[in-house]
């Protein structure tokens with residue numbers, strides 16, 4: 001059964017499809033601060049054509065920069081692609097220059113919002129406490145929150161991955177979340193945009209840790225969608241997406257061309 005957001009945006013496959021025992025993977029593209037009106041229309045439109053021609057490989061979402069949102073929503077209309085914000089404020093409205101509320105994202109037809117991306121945590125000093133408040137605003141707006149966590153290289157090298165990620169999980173997840181409304185993306189900071197990835201065993205181990213911790217702290221492990229992010233490309237997507245406990249991918253660089261992003265979608269087992 002599809003989940004329908006408050007404003008009517010349909011998010012298919014959040015529950016296992018009829019007759020299937022496993023949940024569809026979620027492949028979410030994070031365009032970051034890239035694209036123009038022209039390129040975004042071509043990219044979103046090209047992707048929508050592919051998804052319509054070969055539906056059901058995965059649930060697909062794209063998260064463009066705010067000013068391109070309307071063009072992207074128009075380009076994907078009539079396709080099952082969900083659109084998401086890359087961030088939002090924790091308040092519904094008010095004097096917050098430069099920010100966008102989750103309520104407004106919902107109002108224009110978004111289905112998702114990413115919160116707590118490491119680039120926001122680093123560039124804007126976002127704390128887990130703020131990320132949690134944002135995630136709760138996302139839920140209040142009727143959207144699905146994609147909450148990002150991940151350790152830096154120095155933290156990994158000093159054996160602190162579980163301590164750091166555990167603290168982020170405890171601090172950043174929204175109260176009252178369910179597997180239908182919360183997705184966690186594990187994104188090791190050192191793997192983002194670097195072409196480097198953890199080994200498949202390391203990904204499996206951190207995902208298992210995150211699922212157990214989300215269960216322990218928020219009763220939110222079972223059925224939770226847990227994405228891996230960080231240098232996912234068409235060439236490594238199949239093996240990463242086949243790792244136990246990996247329910248999809250959050251993709252940066254490789255979401256910027258139809259060919260690469262579609263190559264990842266097609267790699268879903």
Ligand code: PGA
Pocket residue numbers: 030187191192193194229230231232250251252253254
């Ligand atoms: P990347 O980015 O795929 O370019 O490594 C992933 C992300 O930051 O979400």
